[in-house]
Amino acid sequence: MTPPAARYATVATPPGPFTVVVTDEPPGPVVLASGWTEDVAELLPVVHRSLRPTWVERADGLPVLDTVEAFFAGDVTAIEEVPVRQRSGPFLEDAWDVLRTVPAGAPDTYTSFAARCGRPTAVRAAANACARNAAALFVPCHRVLGSSGGLGGFRWGTSVKRQLLDHEARYAPVAAA
Structure with missing residues (x-):
């Protein structure tokens, strides 16, 4: 095809x-x-x-x-x-779906993200899913931080990642208490 x-x-x-x-x-x-x-x-x-x-x-x-x-x-x-289409192996495709569930204003760590993906010991694989994400913003890999709380990497630069996280923190819906 x-x-x-x-x-x-x-x-x-x-x-x-x-x-x-x-x-x-x-x-x-x-x-x-x-x-x-x-x-x-x-x-x-x-x-x-x-x-x-x-x-x-x-x-x-x-x-x-x-x-x-x-x-x-x-x-x-x-x-x-927004509909997104990406292809790879089953883990990466599942991980990209899971990335879309990380809420704005509540970033995950790579360790937590790996657990969300059902593979808590696959931290490197989870980081790889973020690195290989082709649909930046729509599949919000910028919402995943280093396990120590640092920014980690981002294909478009850590300054862009920081701006996105700050923007989301400012505008994210507040959960009802």
Whole structure:
């Protein structure tokens, strides 16, 4: 099966330009990759080869950009329902699903994240899932911290990770006591 064509667009965000690559699948656009770059060529290599589009075209005004803007306007839960498609082995795919359950404003550690994934001793595998995540922001790997509480790594830089965490801490819904 030939991977479909895709569209991409870039929007300005406080940490810098953010580009999203989507493919159209029913019922609407599905995110294949995203990150803090203006260069779509930086995103395509992280898309699994079975999903990597044969060509991409710029498409200003993608609806998913409204979601990104809503997130940065303070609706930090806006990203939760955006469809994402990533492929890899079963652990990574499950881990990416679990990442989407880490609430804004309540970051996990790699150790806790590994436990959430059902493999409490697989801390390195959990960190690898974060490192290999192609859909930054929508699969919020920035919400996982080093076990000592440090930022750990982030493909788009720890300064971007810090800005995202601070933004979410400011706007995250407060749990009822």
